[in-house]
Amino acid sequence: MATAKNNPNLNYNPDRLVSAAPVEDDSSFELKLRPQRLNEFIGQAKVKENLAVAIEAARSRGEAMDHVLLYGPPGLGKTTLANIIANELGVHFQPTAAPLLQIKGDLTAIITNMQDKQVLFIDEIHRLQPVLEELLYSALEDYKLDIIIGQGPSARTHTLEVKPFTFVGATTRAGLVSAPLRSRFGIVLRLEFYTPEDLRVIVERSAEILGVEVDDAGAIEIASRSRGTPRIANRLLRRVRDYAQVRGAGKIDLPTAQAALQMLEVDKYGFDEVDRRLLRDAIGVRLFWHYAESKAKFVVLERVLERSFGEGYEANTATHRDY
Numbered sequence: 001m002a003t004a005k006n007n008p009n010l011n012y013n014p015d016r017l018v019s020a021a022p023v024e025d026d027s028s029f030e031l032k033l034r035p036q037r038l039n040e041f042i043g044q045a046k047v048k049e050n051l052a053v054a055i056e057a058a059r060s061r062g063e064a065m066d067h068v069l070l071y072g073p074p075g076l077g078k079t080t081l082a083n084i085i086a087n088e089l090g091v092h093f094q095p096t097a098a099p100l101l102q103i104k105g106d107l108t109a110i111i112t113n114m115q116d117k118q119v120l121f122i123d124e125i126h127r128l129q130p131v132l133e134e135l136l137y138s139a140l141e142d143y144k145l146d147i148i149i150g151q152g153p154s155a156r157t158h159t160l161e162v163k164p165f166t167f168v169g170a171t172t173r174a175g176l177v178s179a180p181l182r183s184r185f186g187i188v189l190r191l192e193f194y195t196p197e198d199l200r201v202i203v204e205r206s207a208e209i210l211g212v213e214v215d216d217a218g219a220i221e222i223a224s225r226s227r228g229t230p231r232i233a234n235r236l237l238r239r240v241r242d243y244a245q246v247r248g249a250g251k252i253d254l255p256t257a258q259a260a261l262q263m264l265e266v267d268k269y270g271f272d273e274v275d276r277r278l279l280r281d282a283i284g285v286r287l288f289w290h291y292a293e294s295k296a297k298f299v300v301l302e303r304v305l306e307r308s309f310g311e312g313y314e315a316n317t318a319t320h321r322d323y
């Protein structure tokens with residue numbers, strides 16, 4: 001049976017094409033396109049500069065690097081950067097995500113098994129359970145872990161030494177990270193949406209890895225419809241590549257990119273049908289309120305006038321009724 005994913009019908013739309021969250025078949029593809037070193041990471045000059053300094057300093061001291069909090073909207077490169085930090089430091093990279101850590105034992109096991117100076121990456125850090133957060137604090141601060149052995153009156157607290165490590169937390173919701181946790185990060189970096197120019201470079205880089213030819217205008221077209229988000233740029237590129245191979249000559253130029261994106265119903269602002277409907281509704285609601293508000297004011301005015309001039313006034317205002 002042909003699965004939806006292998007469906008050759010290009011019109012098939014498994015999820016929203018312009019969603020910044022990863023969709024199921026993004027993962028293997030993203031792995032291939034993910035920059036491995038800081039100099040391959042495009043844009044985000046301020047973030048890169050901060051990291052370059054911290055990495056260099058940690059390396060020259062031979063110490064674990066400061067803990068890093070990366071925050072910003074999905075698809076901008078948080079996971080990629082966490083990976084790059086480990087690569088640049090030349091240490092082990094261990095990724096996990098807060099929703100996967102349910103009980104203290106989950107986190108204790110990870111922390112006690114860490115390698116020297118490694119990077120521990122916890123994604124969606126704002127979803128870490130409060131008890132686990134507390135467990136983390138002493139590990140982050142002085143590389144110690146308090147564990148309780150036994151129960152009731154015979155319970156004893158043991159303090160375990162933890163190998164120095166670099167903690168990298170990522171979140172799309174910085175406001176939901178508790179103040180005590182936030183204060184444990186030496187480096188706090190916000191990722192910004194990318195400029196169309198940065199996204200063009202990302203599209204060209206990805207095209208080269210995928211072995212598809214793209215010209216300047218074609219790359220700019222994809223970049224400008226990607227909502228400032230590399231994940232979306234890479235996804236659109238992949239779909240435009242399919243179109244170019246099936247309907248075009250295999251090369252992505254401006255007409256091919258435009259035709260493909262039109263077929264995919266992604267407009268020049270990167271809006272799809274869902275966005276357009278939402279926008280229409282939002283504008284509709286505003287117009288309605290505007291109308292209702294003016295109407296209410298008008299009715300009040302009418303009552304005032306009626307009271308002053310009597311019932312007969314109404315006839316004169318009838319033509320304004322539909323305002």
Ligand SMILES: Nc1ncnc2c1ncn2[C@@H]1O[C@H](COP(=O)(O)OP(=O)(O)O)[C@@H](O)[C@H]1O
Pocket residue numbers: 030031033034035040041042043044073074075076077078079080081202230231234
């Ligand atoms: N600065 C960048 N340069 C090149 N590619 C990038 C960049 N940032 C992100 N990407 C691409 O976008 C994809 C999504 O990035 P990711 O790090 O998973 O985002 P996040 O973790 O913030 O949701 C990655 O697979 C990578 O290919």
Ligand SMILES: [Mg+2]
Pocket residue numbers: 078079080123170
């Ligand atoms: Mg991520």
